[in-house]
Structure formats: C-alpha cells, structure tokens
Amino acid sequence: MQAKSDLLAAKRQDTATKTKDNKPRTGQRRSTTRMSAADRRAQILGKAFEFFSEYGLTAQTRALADACGVSQRLLYSAFPNKAALINAVYESDIAGPFKAIWFVQLRDRSVPLEQRLRQFYGEYYDTILTRGWLRLFLYASLAEVEMAPTYIADIIRDLLDIIVEEAAFEAGMTLPDSPELRREMGWVLHGNISHLAIRRHIYNDKTTLPVQRVITMHVAAFLAGVPSMVASID
Amino acid sequence: MQAKSDLLAAKRQDTATKTKDNKPRTGQRRSTTRMSAADRRAQILGKAFEFFSEYGLTAQTRALADACGVSQRLLYSAFPNKAALINAVYESDIAGPFKAIWFVQLRDRSVPLEQRLRQFYGEYYDTILTRGWLRLFLYASLAEVEMAPTYIADIIRDLLDIIVEEAAFEAGMTLPDSPELRREMGWVLHGNISHLAIRRHIYNDKTTLPVQRVITMHVAAFLAGVPSMVASID
DNA sequence: ATCATTTATCGTCGATTGACGATATAGATT
DNA sequence: AATCTATATCGTCAATCGACGATAAATGAT
Secondary structure, eight states, rough: OOSSSSSSOOOOOOOOTBBBOOOBSSSSSOOOOOOOHHHHHHHHHHHHHHHHHHHHHSSOHHHHHHTTTTTTHHHHSSSSHHHHHHHHHIIIIITTTTTTTHHHHHHHHSSSHHHHHHHHHHHHHHHHHHHHHHHHHHHHHHHHOOOHHIIIIIIHHHEEEEHHHHHHHTTTOOOOOHHHHHHHHHHHHHHHHHHIIIIIIIIIIOOOOOOHHHHHHHHHHHHHHHHHHHHOOO | OOOSSSOOOOOOOOOTBBOTTTBOOOSOOOOOOOOOHHHHHHHHHHHHHHHHHHHOOTHHHHHHHHTTTOOOHHHHHSSSSSHHHHHHHHHIIIITTTOHHHHHHTTTSSHHHHHHHHHHHHHHHHTTTTTTHHHHHHHHTTTTTTTTHIIIIIIIHHHHHHHHHHHHHHHOOOOOHHHHHHHHHHHHHHHHHHHHHIIIIISSSOOOSSHHHHHHHHHHHHHHHHHHHHHOOO
16 A cells, blocks of 8 residues: 555656756756757657656656656746646547547447447547546546546537437337436446446556457447336336 | 646645744744544544545645644654555545445345345445545555555455346356456446446536436346346357 | 857746654643 | 643755746758
8 A cells, every 4th residue: 555656756866957966067958859849849748648647737847857858947938837738738638539430430320239339449448548548537537627527528428329329229219308317328338438447547457358358248238238227217 | 627726736725824024923832722642643534534535645734734723743743654644544434434234235135136236336325435535546546556456356356246146146147257257247337336426526527317316227237237248258 | 151040958936845853831640 | 839741833954846037059041
C-alpha cells in the first residue's frame, strides 16, 4: 500500500541547471533544436498528454518541460497557461480519436449484430480505452474538469442509442419510450467494457484472459439479456 | 471544461495567523479543545477520509488541519507523516465497511437468487460505492498506491466466486474450470454496478432514474445472460 | 556578411509545500 | 495553588510551484 516513488510525483530529476557545488552557473545554455511555433506546440501537446495522464493534472510544468527537452519558460510561449494546455489536450486526445465511421459500421445490418459489436468494442478498447486515455479522463473527472459529462453528452449518448436500437431490432422487441431508460440499457454493455478497461489499466488487474475473448462474453451476455431487461422495466 | 475553483485545489482560506498588515503576531494562540491522543487521532482520521477523497492524495496538510480546526503541526503528533495517514484511511474507510454478513446472505438459497442479488447490490451501492469511497479509491489507484489490487484480491475475489457459483446453480449449468474465466463472468454483474456508481458519482451523470430500478435491470440482464456466457466461452 | 525576426533559455518572484524544533497552556494530580 | 505532563500552537526551513521579464542565439532574407 505505497506509491512507487513518493506520493504521486512527477518531480524533476535535477537536470544540470546547477553545478555540482550547487551554485547556479552563468552564461551557459543548453543546446537545443529550433522548431517552428506550430511544430513545437504539437510536440508539447503530445508529451503533455502522456505526462498529465501519467502524473495527473497537478503535475508540474517544469517536469513536463524536462520531458519535452525544453525549458519550462518555453511552454508559456506555446500556451498562455497550464489550464489552456490541459484543455488543448482534451480536444486532441480525449474527444479527437473517436471515429465517426464506427457509427456507420454499427448500423450496417448486413452484418450480424453480435459480430458488429465484437468488432466495434475490440477497436474501441484498443483505440480509446487505453491506459493513458483512461487515466487522463479519470484525473479530469476527479478534478471536476467537465471532461466526462461533455464526452458522454457529445459522443456516448449517440452510441448508446444506436446500440440499443440495433439490439431491439435484432430481438424483435419494442423499446421503452423513455430515452433515459433506453440508454441505461445500452450502458449494460458499454459500461461493462469501460469497466473492464478500468480494471485492467487502472486497478492493475493481472488477469491474463485475452481481452477479445472477454469482450465476446460481454457481448453475448448483453444480447441474451435484452429481453429480460425490457421485461424487468415494467 | 474548467475546474470549479482552479485546478483541483484544497487551498487554505487564510485563517488569522497573520494580522492585517501581514506581520506575524506574537504570543497569541488560537483557543482549542484538548482531546486525548486516541480521540484526536480518530477525529483527524475521519476528516482525512472526507478531505483526501474530495481533493486527492496531493491535497495539503495545512488545509486538512484547517478542516479539523487544529494546527498543521498537530497532525504530525498523531501520524508520523502524510503517507502513514493515508494508509490509515485505507484500512478504516476502504476495506473496513465491507460487511462479512453479505457473504452469508448471498448464499442463502431459501431466498430466490434474483432477490438476493438485488438486495446485496442495493446495499453495496449505498454503503460502499459512495462518492467519497470511489473518489479515494480512484485517486489511490491513479497514484499507484496499491489499494485496488489489495481490495480486489482480499474481498471482491470471494464475492465473485460466490455470485457465479450461485448463478450457475440456479441455471443448472456447469461452470468452466478456469477460476479466471469464472470470475470474469462475475464481473459482468459486479463491474456493471461499479461502473454505474462511477458514472453517477464521478462522471457526474445527471440521469434521474432511481438506482434500485437500474440495479434490478442489471441483475435481470446478468441472470439471463449466464447461459450465453458459458456458451460463448467454448 | 549583416541584420531582423523568431525561438529559445536564464533567473527570479511570491505563494505554497511537508516537516519539525521550540515553546506555550489546559487539565489532572497532589 | 503548585506542579507536572500530555496536548497544543508558533514560527521557520528547504524544496517546489506557476508564471514571466530580460536576454541570448539560431535561422532566413538581403
């Protein structure tokens, strides 16, 4: 029951800004590659995602700068402040990677639904529900940075609606009128896959079962459960 | 996409340790109630749970001391350091509240399984999966304080085994030999209830559906899905 | 080559951090 | 009421924080 280094961290490794006898040295500068403003911004953004997802949104800008191999001051040439940097990370790395084509594929009734769902969640798990994505998402949610409500409202809402509609069609069932209730049914599958990812990546579950096999089981359980769900509602 | 105050926080409200002209005042002490060492320790422990679950494990000891109404120095009379305090919180507030009687009730075959599961998860959701519990659990997991693996290995493991065994008995099915596979089946229900709590408490989902109703749906879906899960495994 | 412009670092500021030595005082015991 | 001791607070330290003004140097245009 102890953190790996201290308690969280992301402390600097004390790079050579000081000499051995701990006196600041004068005049001597680190040699650096010069990049265009846009390139540097992109590089920092990429590192920032890895960095904040690993150490949390409270991690220090100095340590991020070290990870980028640039001075801390330079971060403030690319972004006005720390909060703006974090917002940029959300846009590009949280909401960004979701593929619109998934919506189309999920609705393609020429393919059996079970296969569509297995395919989708296999890709979703590998592409979106990565360790880094989840960590950043959770750090932000805990900090009450409104990442999760936005993501859910913008993207997951539509996803749930599609899944439930397809499942009801396949089962030949009539869905409840309430959109909330319908989406809650969709969460039976989506929530389980999400929680699987949380277990593996965040809780550090050591289960060796291949993910695709587990996903297959979840999809089967969901599809078999749809009629009972509808019945349990009344 | 912005935190409520700053980025996380738990900053001090600047209590009156300094006079208006910002000079430290001398000789004057805050009036306090004196408590026995054990009582004070217990009081700090209680506040520390609320406090760290709200602001994270990186929140400051000064702010915690303010919340307790004592000086920051006093925390270090009750606990040797911050990490020891956090460990004490885990023991008393994360692992502590799980009730051993739940295991007994879950195995009571004189009650229909569906009812046992609804009953158990209703109580589990209200007692364990609270906002505070979840927040602390997640903060700790993200900080790689080994809270989740310990909790899962010590408690949830047994819970999953019981649930799956009871479900298989009710369905008259033979379970797979692999313990990992059996537990993964149990996660289909347990993970969904856990994720429901994460959605409501952490992601701040505004769905108004009563929790007990949703739990009922999850239990129904799980029980209906058991045969398909077993079938999907081969 | 000279110079202008952009890209970079240095060095520092004021506010916080966890930790703890020095010291005051409430409350029990006598 | 004098004394003692456990229970408090004060005040400070060294290390970090986010932020930014001052300044150096790499690059491209002429």
